[in-house]
Amino acid sequence: MSIAHKLGNLDRRIIYVFIFLSVIWPLLSPIGLPIEVLPYTTGLYDAIEELPAGSTVVMSYTWGQTELPWAKSPTKAVTTHLLSRDINVIFLTYGVTGPWAIEYTFANVPLISEKEYGVDYVNLGFIAGGEMAYAAVANDMWEAVAGRDYYQTELEDIPLMTNIHDAGDVDLVITVTGGGDNPAGHLRQWQVPFGTPVAIIVYGVLFPANVPYFPEQILGIINGIRGGAEYEALIGAPSAGTSWMDAISAAHIVMAFFIILGNVAYILEKMEKR
Amino acid sequence: MIEHLSAFVLFAFFWAIIYLRMERANRGTVPVMKSLGALDAIDEAVGRASEMGKSVHFTYGKSYLLNTEGGQTVAGSHILHYVSRICARLGATIIATVSEPEGMALTIDSVEQAYIMENASDQFVLENIIFTGPGLAYNSYVINLLETERPAANIICGRIASASLLVAETGARVGAIQIAGTATTFQCAFFAAVCDYLLIGEELYAASAYVTKDPELLGAIEAQDILKLISIALVLIGFITVNLGSRIIISLLSY
Amino acid sequence: MVTAIFGISMILSYFFSKSIPALNTISNELMTWGKIMSAFALFLGATTMTVSHIRKVQGKDPKERFLSSWLIILIIVFSVAGILFEPTVGSYALWYNVVAMGIGISTESLLAFYIMVAAYRAFRFKTVESSLLMISCFITMFWSAPVGAAIWPGITELGNWLMNVPNKATTRGIILGIAVGTISLGIRMIMGKETAYLGGEE
Numbered sequence: 001m002s003i004a005h006k007l008g009n010l011d012r013r014i015i016y017v018f019i020f021l022s023v024i025w026p027l028l029s030p031i032g033l034p035i036e037v038l039p040y041t042t043g044l045y046d047a048i049e050e051l052p053a054g055s056t057v058v059m060s061y062t063w064g065q066t067e068l069p070w071a072k073s074p075t076k077a078v079t080t081h082l083l084s085r086d087i088n089v090i091f092l093t094y095g096v097t098g099p100w101a102i103e104y105t106f107a108n109v110p111l112i113s114e115k116e117y118g119v120d121y122v123n124l125g126f127i128a129g130g131e132m133a134y135a136a137v138a139n140d141m142w143e144a145v146a147g148r149d150y151y152q153t154e155l156e157d158i159p160l161m162t163n164i165h166d167a168g169d170v171d172l173v174i175t176v177t178g179g180g181d182n183p184a185g186h187l188r189q190w191q192v193p194f195g196t197p198v199a200i201i202v203y204g205v206l207f208p209a210n211v212p213y214f215p216e217q218i219l220g221i222i223n224g225i226r227g228g229a230e231y232e233a234l235i236g237a238p239s240a241g242t243s244w245m246d247a248i249s250a251a252h253i254v255m256a257f258f259i260i261l262g263n264v265a266y267i268l269e270k271m272e273k274r
Numbered sequence: 275m276i277e278h279l280s281a282f283v284l285f286a287f288f289w290a291i292i293y294l295r296m297e298r299a300n301r302g303t304v305p306v307m308k309s310l311g312a313l314d315a316i317d318e319a320v321g322r323a324s325e326m327g328k329s330v331h332f333t334y335g336k337s338y339l340l341n342t343e344g345g346q347t348v349a350g351s352h353i354l355h356y357v358s359r360i361c362a363r364l365g366a367t368i369i370a371t372v373s374e375p376e377g378m379a380l381t382i383d384s385v386e387q388a389y390i391m392e393n394a395s396d397q398f399v400l401e402n403i404i405f406t407g408p409g410l411a412y413n414s415y416v417i418n419l420l421e422t423e424r425p426a427a428n429i430i431c432g433r434i435a436s437a438s439l440l441v442a443e444t445g446a447r448v449g450a451i452q453i454a455g456t457a458t459t460f461q462c463a464f465f466a467a468v469c470d471y472l473l474i475g476e477e478l479y480a481a482s483a484y485v486t487k488d489p490e491l492l493g494a495i496e497a498q499d500i501l502k503l504i505s506i507a508l509v510l511i512g513f514i515t516v517n518l519g520s521r522i523i524i525s526l527l528s529y
Numbered sequence: 530m531v532t533a534i535f536g537i538s539m540i541l542s543y544f545f546s547k548s549i550p551a552l553n554t555i556s557n558e559l560m561t562w563g564k565i566m567s568a569f570a571l572f573l574g575a576t577t578m579t580v581s582h583i584r585k586v587q588g589k590d591p592k593e594r595f596l597s598s599w600l601i602i603l604i605i606v607f608s609v610a611g612i613l614f615e616p617t618v619g620s621y622a623l624w625y626n627v628v629a630m631g632i633g634i635s636t637e638s639l640l641a642f643y644i645m646v647a648a649y650r651a652f653r654f655k656t657v658e659s660s661l662l663m664i665s666c667f668i669t670m671f672w673s674a675p676v677g678a679a680i681w682p683g684i685t686e687l688g689n690w691l692m693n694v695p696n697k698a699t700t701r702g703i704i705l706g707i708a709v710g711t712i713s714l715g716i717r718m719i720m721g722k723e724t725a726y727l728g729g730e731e
Contacts, residue, residue: 012646033675066633128567136560179435209460212701249676258649266653345714375577443643467651476706
């Protein structure tokens with residue numbers, strides 16, 4: 001068996017070891033490469049900066065524990081930005097693990113402790129039904145959650161919800177999703193009928209599929225960990241996203257190395273056959 | 275009186291085209307569809323499985339029926355029916371994995387009907403239609419099934435999410451012929467890298483018409499092609515008018 | 530018939546809700562019914578899962594019997610504990626986070642290893658298409674990681690162009706096709722021509 005053949009058919013466990021080391025090493029010993037902020041991220045940042053204090057933003061979650069690695073940094077950064085500008089935030093979720101994600105956000109955004117529940121932010125909990133749920137919430141938020149928040153408090157007793165009944169009363173909806181038709185669903189059910197501006201925080205894989213909607217329909221797209229790191233840079237609060245970008249850089253270099261190695265082996269094998 | 279008037283006009287027009295083409299096909303003028311490489315490969319894949327004495331694995335990914343992605347599951351079920359008929363004819367075993375409970379009845383019916391139509395109802399094995407559970411349970415089960423069963427063919431047609439690469443890469447590793455089809459655009463890239471044959475986006479819906487040879491379905495596919503041509507024409511006219519300084523098309527479509 | 534009535538009601542409410550307010554009421558009610566059915570679908574999923582594993586417990590394979598028994602015990606314990614105790618705080622949350630989060634993130638992280646092996650095996654200069662796929666993969670990889678801009682600052686412009694021109698164009702085309710296909714499927718379902726979802730005849 002020639003060297004070229006061996007190089008082109010490496011045991012996958014060798015590749016696994018390399019990627020493992022490439023991710024672990026920068027986490028233990030960060031490099032701190034500068035991160036350039038792309039227009040997709042500044043779109044959302046500028047939209048929030050233009051909102052006056054007292055505006056209402058809906059953060060709709062469709063993520064849970066398995067999406068935590070990429071969702072943690074952008075949701076924390078965006079929530080911090082919203083609360084720091086005294087913008088009211090309504091949290092709700094369309095995924096079964098969403099209530100956990102909302103509670104996780106409350107526990108991990110320090111600024112939440114300075115805000116008052118029911119006045120500055122509220123948790124409306126889980127609404128089943130996929131796109132039907134987006135439409136139901138957009139048409140009549142009170143009806144969609146049966147008149148109570150996640151903790152079973154009547155919405156009449158929640159000052160934040162007094163003037164918020166449908167999507168037309170909301171100044172911006174930010175949807176955080178790891179898959180599915182969620183962004184386009186919000187465009188169909190929130191933006192087209194009510195004109196509510198939409199921004200999204202998505203898993204990296206979903207990013208190219210949603211670029212066509214930017215910037216006319218979707219104001220900003222936060223691209224997973226990279227977007228989270230960019231947003232942290234924008235608000236001046238580097239955190240998990242920033243530290244993980246070095247690991248991503250290292251992993252990508254390793255991936256490029258193996259792709260090049262595979263091609264070199266392929267070319268050498270072809271030359272040997274001739 | 276009518277809100278979103280332009281959307282209403284377009285929708286009514288779409289409905290009329292689809293209805294007329296379906297009726298035309300019903301009356302005998304059945305449109306001819308070009309062959310899709312991925313579907314022609316199904317015969318080859320099942321034949322290979324039969325010769326090797328191995329099974330054929332079919333999965334939708336997420337077998338939703340209750341949301342907007344249910345259409346992919348329905349299209350996938352037509353392809354499953356077709357695959358099952360070939361398996362019944364050639365004596366190959368088909369194993370179907372289903373992640374959502376709402377897809378189970380559809381899957382059982384698709385496979386069972388296929389065996390009945392091939393006069394092989396005694397070969398139908400209900401235990402080969404496996405409900406795995408959603409999410410991680412599905413991912414783990416299918417990876418394990420592919421590693422232990424080592425099917426000769428792995429067919430993934432439906433709405434699939436993060437499991438796409440897990441399933442496809444495992445299938446490639448065990449040496450299965452892989453045929454994938456999904457309208458979930460962001461997963462097509464993974465399938466393109468790993469699978470042998472691929473149906474992208476609308477080809478999945480067209481494929482379901484191709485395999486059933488149902489005149490009405492074929493008429494609907496022809497109608498879709500006409501509607502796409504109209505959409506392309508609108509885009510081109512809009513492009514030209516905007517560059518000439520007029521926003522008339524944009525205004526008309528936004529009315 | 531039911532599909533047709535419900536489908537047409539929802540469509541008409543989109544176009545005529547201001548001139549015929551009753552349509553709005555009907556569509557809101559239908560959406561409420563839909564939400565309730567979706568919630569029951571979750572319950573159905575859990576029930577089907579439990580029944581499926583109870584059958585395996587009664588089967589012959591000892592490995593399946595052991596694993597299925599363990600799963601059923603976990604389902605019962607977590608269900609009872611979740612009903613009796615607050616599911617988002619305390620020891621229930623700790624167990625759930627440690628077990629579910631750990632397993633979930635580990636399984637999802639397998640993707641990274643699988644992508645690496647898939648890229649190594651598949652991205653070769655075999656055909657024009659695979660070469661283009663590889664080149665766009667390289668550009669996207671280095672565009673999305675800070676190391677790319679550190680090696681060559683021009684990668685940002687190139688990556689932005691790749692996202693905004695070829696990617697946007699092709700994705701728009703695919704979205705258009707899928708949208709037309711979905712409309713066609715919906716119309717066929719309302720007209721009763723598509724019955725596969727009901728377990729209809731082929």
